[in-house]
Amino acid sequence: MATVFEASGIIAMFRRPYTTTSSVSYPLPTPTAVAGLLAAIIGLDNGSGDQGFAANYWPALKGTRIAIQILAPLKWHSATLNFWNLKEPQKNPHIQVKHQFISRPRYRFYVQGGIEEALTQHLSKGTFVYTPYLGVAYALADIKYCGNYPWQPLEPQQVDVVTVVPHTPGLEMDILASGGAFRERIPYRLEQDRSLVETLPIIYQTDPRKKLRLLKWGELDVTRCGEDIVTWFPAW
Amino acid sequence: MTFQQRREYLFIYSVKDANPNGDPLNANHPRYDEETGQVLVSDVRIKRTVRDQWVREGKNVFVDGEAKTSTKRIEELQNILKVKDGKAICGGCIDTRLFGVTYPVDKQSFSWTGPVQFKWGRSLHRVKPELIQGTAAFATKEGSEQRSFRNEYLVPFALIAVYGIANQNAASITGATELDLQDLKSALWDGTVNLITRSKVGHMPCLLIEIVYQAGFQGAIGALDEKIRLVKAGSQEDFSREEEFAIRSLRDCLLDVSPLARRLQALQEHIAVVNIRKDAELSITGELQQVLGDKINIEG
Numbered sequence: 001m002a003t004v005f006e007a008s009g010i011i012a013m014f015r016r017p018y019t020t021t022s023s024v025s026y027p028l029p030t031p032t033a034v035a036g037l038l039a040a041i042i043g044l045d046n047g048s049g050d051q052g053f054a055a056n057y058w059p060a061l062k063g064t065r066i067a068i069q070i071l072a073p074l075k076w077h078s079a080t081l082n083f084w085n086l087k088e089p090q091k092n093p094h095i096q097v098k099h100q101f102i103s104r105p106r107y108r109f110y111v112q113g114g115i116e117e118a119l120t121q122h123l124s125k126g127t128f129v130y131t132p133y134l135g136v137a138y139a140l141a142d143i144k145y146c147g148n149y150p151w152q153p154l155e156p157q158q159v160d161v162v163t164v165v166p167h168t169p170g171l172e173m174d175i176l177a178s179g180g181a182f183r184e185r186i187p188y189r190l191e192q193d194r195s196l197v198e199t200l201p202i203i204y205q206t207d208p209r210k211k212l213r214l215l216k217w218g219e220l221d222v223t224r225c226g227e228d229i230v231t232w233f234p235a236w
Numbered sequence: 237m238t239f240q241q242r243r244e245y246l247f248i249y250s251v252k253d254a255n256p257n258g259d260p261l262n263a264n265h266p267r268y269d270e271e272t273g274q275v276l277v278s279d280v281r282i283k284r285t286v287r288d289q290w291v292r293e294g295k296n297v298f299v300d301g302e303a304k305t306s307t308k309r310i311e312e313l314q315n316i317l318k319v320k321d322g323k324a325i326c327g328g329c330i331d332t333r334l335f336g337v338t339y340p341v342d343k344q345s346f347s348w349t350g351p352v353q354f355k356w357g358r359s360l361h362r363v364k365p366e367l368i369q370g371t372a373a374f375a376t377k378e379g380s381e382q383r384s385f386r387n388e389y390l391v392p393f394a395l396i397a398v399y400g401i402a403n404q405n406a407a408s409i410t411g412a413t414e415l416d417l418q419d420l421k422s423a424l425w426d427g428t429v430n431l432i433t434r435s436k437v438g439h440m441p442c443l444l445i446e447i448v449y450q451a452g453f454q455g456a457i458g459a460l461d462e463k464i465r466l467v468k469a470g471s472q473e474d475f476s477r478e479e480e481f482a483i484r485s486l487r488d489c490l491l492d493v494s495p496l497a498r499r500l501q502a503l504q505e506h507i508a509v510v511n512i513r514k515d516a517e518l519s520i521t522g523e524l525q526q527v528l529g530d531k532i533n534i535e536g
Contacts, residue, residue: 009459010355049323049409052338052345077269080261081278084299086306086340093303096260103271127454131353131403137336138279140355140401142458 001112002225003120004146007037008106011077012134013099017187022098025135027074028164028204029107030186031233033135034066038111041143042118043129053194058236064114065235067163067225072106074206105134110163110230112151120148149226159222160211163230167201170218179210189236200233238407239351239414241508242453245400245421246445246460246496247282248360248518249428250486254438255390256357257281264435265389266365273362273480275394279354282398286420287331289427295419298329298337306340322346326410333412334402334420351406352420355459357398360466361489362480363391388435393484395442397461405454421446425513442486442518446511453506463496472521486517493522501527509533 007029014026014033029037039046039057047054079101082094111119122128123145132141158174165171167183175181181203188200205212214222214231221232257277258264267276290297296316300309314320317328322339326332326348336350372384402417424444431439447457457463466489468475475483483489500507510528513535514520525532 010358043405045409048347048349050346052347075271079267079276079278080259081280082260085303089303089305094260098261103269122454125455128456129405129454130349131401131406133353137349137353138355140353140399140459 001116001148002151003111003116003123003148004108004226005111005123006071006106006108006144006146007132007134007141008072008104008144009134009139009141011101011103011139012105012136013101013139014135022100024100025102026186027102027182027184027206028068028070028186029134030188031066031068031200031236032187032190034068034109035061035190035236037109037132037134037141038064038066038115038119040130040132041122041128042115045130047192051193054192055190055194056192058190058192061114061236063235064116065112065221065232067110067230067232069108069110069163069208069228069230070106070204070206071108071208072104073208075103077101077103101139102134108146110225110232112232113235147226151223151225151230153223154229156217158213158215159229160213161222161231162211162228165203165212165214165231166220166233167203168219170216171203171214171220172216172218173203174213174215177213178205179207181205181212188233237414238404238410238412239402239417240404240451242404242449242456243402243417244447244456244458244460245398245402245424246443246464247398247400247424247441248443248491249396249398249439249441251391251394251396252438252440252485253390253392255388255435256394256396256439258389258435263387263389266363266391268365269358273364273477275359275363275365275391275396277357277396277398279356282354282357282424283331283335285427285431286423289423289430290330290419292430293419293423296329298326298332310341330416330419333407333410334416336406336410348410349406351403351410351412352400352417353403354398354400355461357396358461359394359396360464360491361395361475361483362477363394364481365389365391390435395466395483395486395489397464399459399461401456401458421511421513440515441513442515443491443520444511444513447500448508448511449503449506450508455503455506457496457499457503460496463493463499465492465495466490467492467521469519486515486519489519491518491520493520493524497523497527500524504528504531507531511535
């Protein structure tokens with residue numbers, strides 16, 4: 001079985017770590033952000049109360065795999081936030097930091113293996129241990145449990161998938177039939193000290209009405225989950 | 237002892253002829269959602285209102301709003317609190333206990349996600365910000381015959397809703413207490429009344445709903461600000477687009493809390509009490525009283 005839930009909000013900020021003077025979001029929640037979301041719901045403490053950079057939940061997520069579906073059209077909202085100028089406050093008490101948020105995001109997540117059982121226990125009761133949010137603490141997330149669905153492997157054939165597609169060797173797509181697609185490289189796994197272990201290239205659609213047409217999958221894990229065909233990130 | 241019961245908050249306040257929250261790199265134009273016509277207020281603005289009130293009340297606040305380095309502020313708090321350790325300093329400040337902190341000291345850094353998190357606030361109706369011009373106090377050059385002009389934005393009227401949550405599990409890390417949450421509520425209300433700087437005069441609190449859940453409950457309704465709506469005062473009909481722009485006072489509208497009441501009903505067995513503080517001018521419709529019965533507590 002796979003556990004399926006949705007997360008939505010007014011804004012989201014999955015910050016690109018290399019954006020320094022401005023905060024720019026990835027166009028979708030990265031697997032590393034989803035890891036934090038899952039850890040919050042089931043109550044895995046990140047340990048940052050002891051060390052600012054700690055992300056202690058990673059070992060507990062071992063064996064969990066996810067798929068990500070974008071449910072709301074990608075829209076951006078730009079705003080500038082006044083931050084405290086901690087370096088030269090006498091010169092100017094504030095510095096202005098531009099932010100590019102995702103506006104009115106909504107996602108569906110498919111989770112299988114690893115922490116799935118603990119996650120289902122919380123989602124099915126509508127509970128969470130730590131408050132879930134979409135990238136930053138003020139982007140509070142509304143969580144909706146969709147249910148548990150059987151997943152079945154598919155025979156290699158042409159399929160239209162609803163999820164973000166990890167770009168793995170041997171993948172062939174029909175871009176025209178998909179109505180276009182975007183490519184991005186996103187962080188996939190971190191160490192417990194938040195150092196980057198692995199990134200993955202992905203293909204995605206910004207319009208949820210369009211599906212991505214796969215002609216050959218290569219090493220990609222594609223299954224039917226409920227009524228949808230989803231593509232899985234490798235298990236953490 | 238840290239607080240044990242989860243809370244959710246819905247705070248509504250009105251803004252009349254003032255700027256709720258300017259965007260500093262957009263000529264201080266009120267933060268604005270071009271798609272929906274709503275004005276926005278960042279969570280930081282709301283927390284500043286609360287922190288300023290706590291400073292007025294003499295409470296220890298980590299981010300006190302003065303222009304100083306973090307090193308200087310930490311030194312000050314070490315002297316006030318008579319402690320050295322970063323966690324003891326942050327544990328001694330009400331804002332870090334409730335809102336969390338990233339403690340900015342090399343090799344001692346730590347991060348608390350605050351048990352209290354606020355979403356950005358949004359107006360419950362479309363608003364048209366206006367550019368107002370006035371005469372500056374002084375001429376820019378010696379010998380000038382005329383003074384220069386100043387431009388500023390304001391909104392004629394906006395009713396802004398803010399959603400917040402207080403999570404008992406995060407409180408066990410930061411040390412936030414029941415008393416801290418009482419202080420949060422009173423500072424939301426009184427701090428809004430006390431926003432009397434030039435750009436903020438005209439802010440008034442209208443409604444504060446605090447849902448207190450039974451100890452041990454780990455759920456929430458979520459996004460309370462999206463489970464209410466404004467309707468016309470007399471007919472209780474929806475406002476048209478143009479009519480929303482023309483709302484100018486609480487007397488023009490009625491707050492329909494029916495969607496919220498339905499969600500409260502679904503979680504009734506988990507609710508300990510719902511505390512409500514309301515301005516007399518705000519009218520509410522919906523079945524709150526019928527749904528909650530003796531679990532409603534009206535605060536003065």
